[in-house]
Amino acid sequence: MIKYELIPAQLKYEGTLKEDNFFSPVVCKDEIIEWTHHPAYLQKLHELALSAKEQREIGFPQSTQLVQRELIITQGTIDCCLHALNNEISLNIAGGTHHAFADHGEGFCLLNDFAVAANYLIRKNLADKILIIDLDVHQGNGTASLFKNVDRVFTFSMHGEHNYPFRKESSDLDIPLKDGTGDQEFLDILSSVLPSLIQTQKPSFAFYLSGVDILSTDRFGKLKVSADGCKKRDEYVFTQLRNNHIPCTVAMGGGYSTDVRQIVEGHCNTFRVAKNIYG
Numbered sequence: 537m538i539k540y541e542l543i544p545a546q547l548k549y550e551g552t553l554k555e556d557n558f559f560s561p562v563v564c565k566d567e568i569i570e571w572t573h574h575p576a577y578l579q580k581l582h583e584l585a586l587s588a589k590e591q592r593e594i595g596f597p598q599s600t601q602l603v604q605r606e607l608i609i610t611q612g613t614i615d616c617c618l619h620a621l622n623n624e625i626s627l628n629i630a631g632g633t634h635h636a637f638a639d640h641g642e643g644f645c646l647l648n649d650f651a652v653a654a655n656y657l658i659r660k661n662l663a664d665k666i667l668i669i670d671l672d673v674h675q676g677n678g679t680a681s682l683f684k685n686v687d688r689v690f691t692f693s694m695h696g697e698h699n700y701p702f703r704k705e706s707s708d709l710d711i712p713l714k715d716g717t718g719d720q721e722f723l724d725i726l727s728s729v730l731p732s733l734i735q736t737q738k739p740s741f742a743f744y745l746s747g748v749d750i751l752s753t754d755r756f757g758k759l760k761v762s763a764d765g766c767k768k769r770d771e772y773v774f775t776q777l778r779n780n781h782i783p784c785t786v787a788m789g790g791g792y793s794t795d796v797r798q799i800v801e802g803h804c805n806t807f808r809v810a811k812n813i814y815g
Contacts, residue, residue, distance in 0.1 A: 538796060539791065539796060539799050539800050539803065540629055540630055542796070542800045543629050543788075543800055543803050543804055543807075544558060544629060546800060546804050547804055547807055547808075552804070552807060552808055552811060553807065553811070559615060559619070561608050561609075561611040561612035561614075561615050562608065562611055563604060563607040563608055563611060564607045564608070564610040564611035564614065564652070566578060568614070568652065568656060569607070569610065569647060569652060571652070571655045571656070571659060572638065572647075572648060572651045572652045572655050572682060573636075573638055573639070573647060573648070573652070574638050574639045576639070577638070577639045577640060581598075581603045581606075581646060581647075582603065584598045584599070584600065584603075586598050590640060590641070593640065593641065593642050593643075594641040594642060594643075594644065594645070594646060595643060595644045596644060596646075602646070603646065606633070606646040606647045607647070609628070609630045609631050609633070609647075609649055610631075610633075610647050610649040610652050610653070612628045612629075612630065612631065612649075613628050613631045613649040613650065613652070613653040613785060613787060614652065614653045614656050616628050616631075616653075616785040616786070617653050617656070617657055617662070617741070617783075617785045620741075620783040620784055620785050621662060621741075621783050623814075624778065624783055624784070624814050625774070625777075625778075625783065625784045625785075625786065625810055625814050626784075626785055626786070627785075627786040627787075627788075627806065627807060627810060628649070628785070628786065628787045628788065629788060629803075630787070630788060631649045631650070631787030631788065631789075632649070632650070632672060632745040632746075632747065632787035632788060632789030632790070633645035633646065633647060633648055633649050633650075633678075634648060634650060634670060634672065634674075634676035634677070634678055634679045634745060634789070635648075635674070635676075635677060635678045635701065636648035636651075636678045637677075637678045637681050637682065638681070638682055642677070642678065642701065643674065643700060643701065645678065648678050648679060648682060649787065650668055650676075650679055650743045650745065650785075650787065651678070651679055651682045651683065653743070653785065654666050654668065654683075654689055654743065657741060658688055658689075662741070663688075663739075663740045663741035664688065664740045665688055665689075665690070665737060665738060665739045665740055665741075666688060666689045666690070666739055666740070666741050666742070666743065667689075667690050667692065667733065667734070667737055667739035667741075667742045667743070667782075668683075668689065668690065668691045668692060668742070668743045668745075669692050669730070669742060669743065669744045669745065669773060670691070670692065670693040670694070670695070670707075670745040671694050671695075671726070671744070671745060671746060671747065671750070671769060671773070672695065672745050672746075672747030672749060672750075672789040672790050673695055673696045673699055673747055673749040673750045673754070673756075673757040673758070673759060673790065674695055674696070674699055674700050674701065674747070674749070674790060675693045675695040675699075675701060675704050675705070675707070675710065676691065676693045676695075676707065676745065677701045677703075677704060677705040678705075679691055679693075679707070680693065680704075680705035680706055680707040680708075680710075681705045683708075684705070684706065690708045690709075690733070690737045690739070691707040691708045691709070692707060692708065692709045692711075692729075692730075692733060693707040693709070693710050693711070694710075694711040694713065694725065694726065694729075695710070695711075695712065695713065696712070696713055696715070696757060696758050696759060697712035697713055697714055697715070698715055698758060699756070699757070699758055700756075709729070709733070711725060711729065713725070713759060715758040715759070716758070716759065716760050717759045717760060717761070718752075718759075718760040718761060718762075718765070719760075719761055719762055719764070719765030719768070720765075722750070722759070722761050722765060722769065723765065723768055723769065723772065726769065726772060726773075727772060730772070730773065730776050731776060734776060734777075734780050734782070739782055740782070740783075741782065741783050741784075741785075742777050742782050742783070742784045742785075743784070743785050743786075743787070744773055744777075744784055744785070744786045744787075745786075745787050745789045746769075746770055746773075746786055746787070746788060746789060746803075746806045747788070747789030747790040747791060748766055748788075748789075748790070748791035748793075748799060748802030748803055748806075749789070749790035749791050749792055750766060750769075751763065751766055751791070751793060751798065751802055753793040753794070753795070753798050754791065754792050754793050755792045755793065755794060756792050757792070763798070763801065763802060763805070766802055766805065767805045767809060770805065770806050770809040770810070771809050771813065774809060774810060774813045774814070775813060778813055778814060786806065786810070788803050788806070791803065
């Protein structure tokens with residue numbers, strides 16, 4: 537999508553970020569991917585051996601370029617984790633591929649970057665307890681499935697009740713939102729839940745999926761959150777995490793407004809808010 541080029545261009549143009557704030561990841565190693573995804577599924581991706589049905593579920597025709605892109609995005613999220621451990625926060629311009637399961641992809645997601653990165657942190661003993669905060673309008677069904685029996689990862693998804701995926705998985709905490717949910721209700725629900733989650737779970741690391749498909753302008757979101765409300769959502773999450781000294785990796789997730797400028801502005805606000813709060 538064009539937004540992945542426009543976001544860094546805008547942030548550099550306006551002076552929010554400089555060139556040396558950015559890094560370019562390489563391709564993630566198969567060994568690391570296989571800590572999360574089945575080797576047979578990864579082999580299918582490499583060999584472009586997905587069936588027609590599997591490609592329909594993903595929503596993309598298979599190609600070498602697409603697989604390479606997913607492997608780079610996934611490594612980018614791992615790299616973000618390493619930067620966040622040293623600098624409190626790091627943001628992936630892409631990522632948030634939360635519909636990917638261990639053995640298949642769905643909803644434009646081939647590999648689950650948050651899950652791969654969380655398992656990396658656990659394997660490397662870099663985090664004791666991980667909290668995944670998924671505020672994209674779509675439930676993180678792949679993430680929920682991957683961590684349903686993993687005590688060291690707590691999955692929290694706040695999403696549209698009547699939105700994709702229509703068959704939901706069970707996160708550790710799911711909060712379905714009714715169609716038309718606006719700023720105040722969204723923020724009230726979030727503020728009633730997140731502080732207690734942090735206190736009870738005591739995470740040493742957090743992942744935040746900051747999708748802007750909650751915007752009222754989104755073609756598929758069905759919610760009525762304004763651009764300012766979306767920005768306040770990010771401010772609230774970042775403030776809670778920073779006040780509790782929890783490093784955070786952020787992925788942009790979805791955004792499907794008709795006007796790409798609204799998508800880019802929503803995502804850029806996430807970067808602006810992060811800079812304001814973390815300095």
